[in-house]
Amino acid sequence: MNAVPRRPVLRALAAAALLLTATACESAVDAQTRSGGASAAPRAGGVAELGVNLDLVPANLFTNSNVSITTVVGLVYDTLVRYDRKSLTPAPRLATEWAATDGGRTLTLTLRQGVKFHTGRAFTSADVKFSLASYTDPKWNGQLASTAKVITAVDTPAPDQVVLHLEHPVGNLFDLLDTVPIIDSATAADIGTGKRFVGTGPFVFDAWRPNTDLRFTRNLDYWGGAPYLDGVHVRVIPDSQSLVAAVKSGQVQLARGVGYRDAESATAGGGVAAIPLEGAELQAYVGVNVTSPGLDDPRVRQAVAYALDKERIVKEVYRDKGYPVSLPWPRTSPAYDPQLDGRYRHDVAKAKALLAEYGRPVPEIPLAYVGNDQVAATTAQIVQNNLAEAGITVQLTPVDSTQFVKQLIGAQFPGLWATNHSWAQFTPSTLTVSAYPFNARRNSSHFSSPAYTAAAENAWQLPSGTGAEATAAYRELSQQLLDGTFLAEIAVVFEQIVVRDTLHGVDWSRRRELDLSKAFLA
Amino acid sequence: MTATLDSAEIPETPDAPEVAVPRRPGTFRRGKGLVGLVLVGLVVAAGLLGPLFVSWDPYQQIPGANLLGPSAAHPLGTDDLNRDILARLLSGIRVDLLISFVAVPVGALIGCAVGAMATVNNTLDIAVQRLFDVLLAFPQLILAIGLAAVLGPGTLSVMIVVVSVEIPIFGRLLRTAVLRVRESPFVTAAQVVGAGKGHVLRVHVLPNSLEPVLVQLALSMSVAVFIEGAMSVLGIGVSPPEPSLGAVLTTSLHYLDLNPLFALGPLAVTAVLVLGFQSIAQAANAARGT
Numbered sequence: 001m002n003a004v005p006r007r008p009v010l011r012a013l014a015a016a017a018l019l020l021t022a023t024a025c026e027s028a029v030d031a032q033t034r035s036g037g038a039s040a041a042p043r044a045g046g047v048a049e050l051g052v053n054l055d056l057v058p059a060n061l062f063t064n065s066n067v068s069i070t071t072v073v074g075l076v077y078d079t080l081v082r083y084d085r086k087s088l089t090p091a092p093r094l095a096t097e098w099a100a101t102d103g104g105r106t107l108t109l110t111l112r113q114g115v116k117f118h119t120g121r122a123f124t125s126a127d128v129k130f131s132l133a134s135y136t137d138p139k140w141n142g143q144l145a146s147t148a149k150v151i152t153a154v155d156t157p158a159p160d161q162v163v164l165h166l167e168h169p170v171g172n173l174f175d176l177l178d179t180v181p182i183i184d185s186a187t188a189a190d191i192g193t194g195k196r197f198v199g200t201g202p203f204v205f206d207a208w209r210p211n212t213d214l215r216f217t218r219n220l221d222y223w224g225g226a227p228y229l230d231g232v233h234v235r236v237i238p239d240s241q242s243l244v245a246a247v248k249s250g251q252v253q254l255a256r257g258v259g260y261r262d263a264e265s266a267t268a269g270g271g272v273a274a275i276p277l278e279g280a281e282l283q284a285y286v287g288v289n290v291t292s293p294g295l296d297d298p299r300v301r302q303a304v305a306y307a308l309d310k311e312r313i314v315k316e317v318y319r320d321k322g323y324p325v326s327l328p329w330p331r332t333s334p335a336y337d338p339q340l341d342g343r344y345r346h347d348v349a350k351a352k353a354l355l356a357e358y359g360r361p362v363p364e365i366p367l368a369y370v371g372n373d374q375v376a377a378t379t380a381q382i383v384q385n386n387l388a389e390a391g392i393t394v395q396l397t398p399v400d401s402t403q404f405v406k407q408l409i410g411a412q413f414p415g416l417w418a419t420n421h422s423w424a425q426f427t428p429s430t431l432t433v434s435a436y437p438f439n440a441r442r443n444s445s446h447f448s449s450p451a452y453t454a455a456a457e458n459a460w461q462l463p464s465g466t467g468a469e470a471t472a473a474y475r476e477l478s479q480q481l482l483d484g485t486f487l488a489e490i491a492v493v494f495e496q497i498v499v500r501d502t503l504h505g506v507d508w509s510r511r512r513e514l515d516l517s518k519a520f521l522a
Numbered sequence: 523m524t525a526t527l528d529s530a531e532i533p534e535t536p537d538a539p540e541v542a543v544p545r546r547p548g549t550f551r552r553g554k555g556l557v558g559l560v561l562v563g564l565v566v567a568a569g570l571l572g573p574l575f576v577s578w579d580p581y582q583q584i585p586g587a588n589l590l591g592p593s594a595a596h597p598l599g600t601d602d603l604n605r606d607i608l609a610r611l612l613s614g615i616r617v618d619l620l621i622s623f624v625a626v627p628v629g630a631l632i633g634c635a636v637g638a639m640a641t642v643n644n645t646l647d648i649a650v651q652r653l654f655d656v657l658l659a660f661p662q663l664i665l666a667i668g669l670a671a672v673l674g675p676g677t678l679s680v681m682i683v684v685v686s687v688e689i690p691i692f693g694r695l696l697r698t699a700v701l702r703v704r705e706s707p708f709v710t711a712a713q714v715v716g717a718g719k720g721h722v723l724r725v726h727v728l729p730n731s732l733e734p735v736l737v738q739l740a741l742s743m744s745v746a747v748f749i750e751g752a753m754s755v756l757g758i759g760v761s762p763p764e765p766s767l768g769a770v771l772t773t774s775l776h777y778l779d780l781n782p783l784f785a786l787g788p789l790a791v792t793a794v795l796v797l798g799f800q801s802i803a804q805a806a807n808a809a810r811g812t
Contacts, residue, residue: 241775261602265779316588316602371675372757374776381603381763385583396762398675 040504046521047231048503050514051246053257055211055236057402058194062140062181064422064511065405067256067495068214071234074513075216076118077181077199080109080128081174083510085279086332088427088465090174094123094182094200094223095162104169104463109177111160115223117184118204125156130185132164139192141409143423143434146441147176147460171465172427179511202227202517211236228505228520240374244498247272253503253521256495256514259374260319263496271501276321276494280512281330282420284313284322284490286367286383287408287437290447292415294362298485299354300392304416305344305488306351307390308383314491317378322493327478328424328431328438330492334466335428335474343482344489351390364393365415368407371398379490380418408436411444420493425510427465428474432456437487447486455480549809550802558740558801565795569615578606580613580765592783599781601773603763611787614765617677618795621750622743625681629688630739637693638728641700642719651697654690662687662745663752670758677760680753684746695738699731706730737806744799747792767792 056068064070081090081098090098097110115123135142136149150170155163166173182200183191190196197205202224203216214234218227235252237243244262247255248269258266263274286304294300310324326344329336355362365387369380377398384394394416399407407413423435433456437444440456459473495512504522507515549555578584578596587604590596598607640650660668666683673679703709704727712726747767753759754768755775762769767788774785 259776261776268779316604377762378602382583384763385581385603398757398761 040520040522042228042505042518042520043522044228044520045230047233048229048254048516048519048521049252050232050234051237051243051252051255052234053236053238053240053243054401055238056194056208056214057405058192059139060141060405061191061197062135062142063405063409064143064513066401067512068234068236070511070513071256072197072205072214073181073511074201074509074515075203075232076197076201076205077183078115078201079179079181080111080177083174083178083426085508085510088174088334090178094128095177105166107164107166107173109162109164111162112223113160115200116221117200118198118219119184119186120221121184121186122159123182123200124159125162126159127182127185128162129154129156130188131180131182134183134188135180142180143436144172144176144179144430146433146439147172147430148180168461169463170429170460171462171470172430172433172460175426175430178426178509202515203229203232206231211238222517224517227517229516232516238372247498247500250500250502253500254506254514255498258496258498260317260321260496262374263498264319266498272498273501274496274498275506276496277508277512278494279332279425280422280495280508280510281332281425281492282422282495282512283325283328283330283424284318284379284420284493285328285418285437286488286490287413287417287419288445288486288488289411289413289415290445290486292365294360294365294392295415297358298483299358300362301485301488302344303351303354303358303390304387304392305485306347306354307386307392308344308488308490309346309386310490311346313379313382314493317375317382318491318493321496322491324491325489327481328421328489328492329428329474329478330425333424333428334470335478337475337478340475340478340482344485346386348389355391362392364395366397366413367394367415368397368399368404368413368417369419370401370404373401376418383416383418408444411436411442411446413444417444422511424492428470428477429456429460429462429465432477432481433460438481443486445486447484449480449484452480452484549805553805554801554808555805558798558803558805561794561798562802563798565615565791565798566619568612568791569619572612572615573609576606576609576612578609580605580609581763582606582609589777589780591781598783598787601770601784602777605763607770607774607784607787610765610770611767611791614767614770614788615791615795617760617764617766618747618750618768618792621677621681621684622746622795622799625684626688626739626742626746628681629685630692630735630742632685633689633692633694634696634735636689637696638700638723640693640697641704642723647697650693654694657686657690658694662749663756666749666753667756667758670753675753675758675761677764677766680750680759683753684749687745687749688742691742692735692738695734696731699734700727703727703730733806737803740799740803740806744796744803747795747799751792767795 052067054066054068061069078094080093080095082093083090094112095109096112099108111125132148132154136145147170150167151164152167153165184198187196187198194208202219202222204219206215206217208214217231218229220226237246240259240262243255243258244266246252248266266272267274288295288301290296314322314324325341327341367380369376380396384396387394421435421437423431432438432440440453455477459477462470499506502521505519550559583604587600589602590600592599596606601607636650640647669683670679709722709726712722750759750766751768754772759768760766771788777784
């Protein structure tokens, strides 16, 4: 018997090890976005069945405030540019080229040709002008309205050319262009009533039956190529157990709004995957009305921040799909600073010491949360328990989700509130000049300070959102957020979508808008 | 002739009153009555005394005890907020008993008062009956959702819903009984000897009209347990972190795959309590001879 040559065997073993390592290194996201592997070749046809736990609120269409809204916007509308999920580098969408001049005060965009709205009308530069102007209308509550208002004039020298003139340079202009949906001026009046949503996106809106479902068919004229799917049917399934059952049984191929524990349960049986929306991070937080008795003192607010057991909330509520933070920035953000981010760790003794320093009894504080949201309800009860340990009594106040958004936008919470925010995954200055909880000019906490406003404006008005100058500005901004403590961050967390293995090619934007333009059933 | 005269002069033995007199003590010493009393008694005892024998506080979030299965330390396990399920179950019984034994009698009292007053005046009667029609037209849960939207969730809201649900039921029941008893010979006799309307109603009619009300009371107490549970499932019941049978059951539904005993506890207690109330109602009804 011949001896087996050692060298070829070692080579084979090394190759196998490399292959295994490479396979293991693939993220769950990559695996899912092309799930099915080589055997799942794109196939045209079929209607994707989706399930969401919250219904559409047309008046809030541009607020990204619930899963139905982000689903509709992702299917129907396009934006001028699109960030990929790993960087803040804009990639072409409806705008193919751009050039900044005049020290960042002018931006000239070249638009994609041959793009049509779902009505058949050609997309032109006038539509960009109309969409940007509409976005600043207060009735839509667009969170980046302050950035949109910096645009003092929009010139349309040609149907495929737009020139934006800015009052001053801003480092987050492409955040705006990534966010503002391009809407059809002829049918824009129907958006608020939910009658029609007309965009240039991969799917055409057919119908919305309130509290029941939404239907879409594919856009054969889509500039990126007609989608594989014939259509998308979105069912509104408010009960979380029914939503999980629907995805387990295959009645829906993708579910949004499934609780973290329920997602674990759904994936246990196989054939279903829970995908964290990486790049579209959310932040769980406790908001603070700084005009509320007791909470008007920064020491009490800091005591709240120290009292929160963030590790426990991440582990038990979010099932480790996130990480605790003191600042809003995800680890991928140019503003992320691990040293500053470590400031408010769970320390009951320190919280008690701050309350002792305050020296007066803190009155009972109401804590609002969305009552029918299991994650919010659980978080609120842990927060209540944490604050009780420190000596702060909290009265839980469950609120309807629509009412909650209204109170958030209107800064109407009387004490504390527990929910998630977004926008920290964009250019950091976007958060502090735009998001309702942070906006330095008017925020949900009624917080204002000249130093915070100056830090926010300074970071915002830098011509570039990255670089050494920007990093220094973000550091000052972070310092102001930590000192002001007008909201107590809990954790950076990821929304999860639960997807059956029959649906492939699911993608999403940084705003959690679903992109099914390349999705298919197999 | 004499016999004829005798028979003419001596009045016949009057007919038995239309309302049968129940033998209540016997009713609850055997059969369904006894079973019902024992079942309700068991739940009441568990609610009142049980928490004294459990070392955990129902609100205590025990570090590291997230969704544990049954063990010696936690016989029914722990919930998603690390709380002992048995402790919460036993405390939750108290909330349901409070709702059953306070809200239902209050609803019954108001309903009976309104129903009795309606029989005194025709115009008032018509107005009250139409009001009851409106209230009864709403399914109980729709009424609960509507009231909770105005009042907000909480134990008090559940109690107000139960009271609102019971008022027309008891009002109409008592009115019907009063109208029936009012035509009895002994009432007519009282009127003939000059008794006033109020006196007749208070002394002769009402005491003899209460039997169906007592049966309904037991039935309504079982319905109150269901209303509390349904409102909790809908998220408009008692406010967290307050425990109740419905609240514990609602939370358990999310974790059936992890710990079936989580749901079994509140389900068993609810079933026993409802069965007890129903048995008592059936026994009381049987004792009326209907």
